[in-house]
Amino acid sequence: MSSLLRRTGPFAHRNARLYVLFTVLYNARAYYPVLAVFFTDLGLTLERFVFLNLMWALAIFTLEVPSGALADTLGRKKLLVFAAVLMVIEMSILLLAPKNGGTLLFAMCILNRLLSGASEAAASGADEAIAYDALPEEGRESAWDEVMSAAMRWRAAGFLVAMTLGGLLYDPSWLAMVGIVIPVEVAHRLPVAVVFCQGLACVAITLRLEETPHHAIGTARERCASAFRLTMRTAKMAFTTRSIAVIILGGLLIDSVARNFATVNSQYFRLIGIPEWAFGFIGALTGVLSFFVPEIARRLNARFSPLGVLGIAGTLAVVALGLLAPAWPWIGVLPSMLLMTLLGLVGFTVSRHLHGCAESSQRATLLSVRGLAFNVGYGSVSLGFSLLLARMRELHGDDAFRAALLWQLPAVAVMIALFFVWAWRGRRAERGA
Template sequence: MTRDLSKNSSCFIIFSVFFTARAYYPVLAILFLDLGLTLDQFVFLNLIWAATIFIFEVPSGALADTIGRRKLLITASVLMIVEMLCLLLAPRDGGSTLFLLCVLNRICSGLSEACASGADEALAYDSLDEKNRTAAWDSLLANTMRWRSVGFVIAMILGGLLYDPRAINFCLPASWQLSAETVHRFPVALVLCQAFVCLIFTLRMVEPTHSTAGSTIRHAIGLTLSTARWAFTHPRVLVVILIGVAIDSIVRNFATINSSYYRLINLPEWTYGFIGAALGLLGIFIPGIAKKLNERYSMLANLLFIALGSLLGLALLVPAWPLWGIFPVMFLMTIMGFLGFTLSRVLHQEAESSRRATVLSVKGLVFNLGYGLFSLGFSYLLASFSEQQGGEALPKALTWQVPYFAVLILVLFTWAYFHLKRKNQVY
């Protein structure tokens, strides 16, 4: 019996938007700190989150390819619900109870990310007509990225406004005034609603293929190992992953500390949410540009455009121009959308359906490992400059990462060109 897969594309778009565009993102750090955690505890929670994703990224992808992508997406949605409930129930200044609930929140968040990573795209890609799948996926991916950008615009603005007691109470009668502790939970409550939307639409998805009798943990582990070997011996996949992680690690690290850079260039804190919204608005136009460039130029050429653009953006960060420094930030962040489109296009073209989610999870694991290692090195760099230069630590560290990245991409692209040429691959 033929399965009706026509609804999967729209369900994938809705899931992607509500799962990724979370209203608490512009206030994530201060949300935990206002609950009563110290900065050291917040850093430790982020380490737990990163470690959870790293450990479960590939196994979850293998399970998606064995027991079914739909089941993993439903699990991701349920974990997202639990994740939000932990923050809603966490008592302010609650000592060990607060910390344990926040730990559970970060573990559920990491597991949810790991379950969704790769499974959503793999299910959507295999739901498309095989005759024109590459072109159809380009269109679907571009459409998804546009809607995701719209979602980010709305989420960033709402998250910042909903977290501000002054903004909320300004709209309420004097007798209905709310405490800061109550208002601070509003972005979390909104994301909880988003999680239920994710669950509803994952339940409506249809699995493109039936799971087989070999759908066991042992089979998943075997698929993981064989896919990892395939990824690192397949020339085009190896090139796109290694160059991709080199770019992603340094740009994503900056994305995690961008609020410190905003403060460095004298931007008022109330603008942070609107900056995120502006980035989301710019992201609406990136998929169309990326689609045209990928159709016209080769994989290696597009990766070179992205790498050179990233290098330019990183170099323009160094002067830290007051207020005007926001423009290289926005340019650098939009480059990541171009990278994400190119990576997804190449990996879906090269991977077989039976291992598609696992390939994407292998990519995710490598990217998280690269991000973690670069962040660790950057933190040591900051610490060393802090001891010597006082308040000049961040500008000095941003300066040093430019020559590092320039040398790295020169080495990688030289290797990639000769590697693909030697393997008789299109570059």
């Protein structure tokens, strides 16, 4: 982190510095600790909220890889500016969405999720690629490890601030204790207003990025055709090269389960009796723990293969889900924090492996293939969890959420176990051959 502040090492390059600032402001969003309760307090059911996550994933499914290919052909900077502008628009929609607005509310929330997915797709891959390719070729891999570690630590610090602020702003009762009265309806929009301002900052940051070579010439039509060909070629390479496909598939299994819980964790905190003002502090504490994840991830990747690291993460994910299922008051916070930190470990491991496999001309596209796969997995898990919630509501009524947490455990455990048995057997077969 000190090299970033001193602008030394890899951070002597502008893109590396701006990448860290962008990834912090783009990802550390103040409404995250209250995401589920924000939408349900607007008037949506929990099942509809989980359905919105599927809409988000569908937008990514449609745009993730094409956007990465366009970044590699039309330019990474253009895609990042577009992503930042969409971030501003999606926050504007949430600021204007009517509470208990029925069909209009649901339609605006769907539009918000679609724009959010499009923004995420445009940024995914292009942000890392524009920073990575700006680094000198000599010692690029070790320099990128330093950039990625710094980015993860700054994101952890950003989440520390955003989570604390978001939880406090959403629940005005603590301000009322000192005589500051804010209407609840206004307080519930304040975390979104903070993220709106972050979006404006992201627009300014992306406009200052320096474009890196994007390996395409010709008219816009010819470059779009080139983008399509690059998409098909890279996707085929990713899923026919076993060493890449196994890491992407293993990563998405763990990531999708953890992210699905991340979107409903505020509802879980309500279930285990946590007051709303504390949601942000829990998120902040998770951010503090995430501060140490890069160094742990670096050491694990130095000692074990990427598949071995994912095996450790998968085991911990199943343990965390097992401890979440009983919904113990307050104690249930601990396994939720463990599950959230696994996102960083998986992200570091998969990103490191893919950067080592990718050619510069297809780097953003390959990273977008990863993003596409991860978000298809996330959308599938969200859809499955939504259907499970609906079924549990028929059987258990108001206790549906607790029952869904219990029923998801064996399904996830079996999927992860079967995958790693298949992956390790395949690796042994390759070595034997």
